[in-house]
Amino acid sequence: xxxxxxxxxxxxxxxxxxxxxxxxxxxxxxxxxxxxxxxxxxxxxxxxxxxxxxxxxxxxxxxxxxxxxxxxxxxxxxxxxxxxxxxxxxxxxxxxxxxxxxxxxxxxxxxxxxxxxxxxxxxxxxxxxxxxxxxxxxxxxxxxxxxx
Numbered sequence: 001x002x003x004x005x006x007x008x009x010x011x012x013x014x015x016x017x018x019x020x021x022x023x024x025x026x027x028x029x030x031x032x033x034x035x036x037x038x039x040x041x042x043x044x045x046x047x048x049x050x051x052x053x054x055x056x057x058x059x060x061x062x063x064x065x066x067x068x069x070x071x072x073x074x075x076x077x078x079x080x081x082x083x084x085x086x087x088x089x090x091x092x093x094x095x096x097x098x099x100x101x102x103x104x105x106x107x108x109x110x111x112x113x114x115x116x117x118x119x120x121x122x123x124x125x126x127x128x129x130x131x132x133x134x135x136x137x138x139x140x141x142x143x144x145x146x147x148x
Contacts, residue, residue, distance in 0.1 A: 008020065008024050018046060018049055022049065025037060025054075026054065029054075029057065029134065032134075034058075035058050035059055036059045036061065036127060036131065036132070037050065037054070037058050037059070037060050037061070037135075038061045038063055038114075038117050038121050038127070038134070038135045038136065039061070039062050039135075039136045040063055040114070040116075040117045040135075040136060040137050041064055042066050044062060044064070044073060044075070044083075047060065047062030047076055047081055048076060050136070051075075051076060051079035051081050052079070056079075056080055060080070060081045060082070061081070061082045061083075061084060061127065062081050062082070062083050063084045063086075063120050064083075065090050065120075068083065084124040086120055091119045091120065092104065092115070092116050092119075109137070110137030112137075114135035115135075117136075117137075118135050
């Protein structure tokens, strides 16, 4: 059976795209029946927007490589969101992972982030390896150098 899928491209990253991304994720949830969404959110704000919009239709996991402010963690927990924090650690930024990381970068920062948040969620035990999920790369509000 042939399937078609929409692709959304934004000329620039940023908060202005979040609502469109949430809408695209909602459509994908409806099309696929996938019930777990993993959102990269270093401050928790993007994950809060997802939680408020998706209204517990899916299991939502927020992944941050930094400490999320306590008030945002409380809001996320009140919304039923699983929070995974990794302090100053990103799996694809370990020594010896440059080739893998840079390969993802050639396809876009967002793709690299999506892969990384899934790896973190598996490592933290929030999901099982091989589980179907939708991963969201965030707003692009924070950037790491490719050399890190």
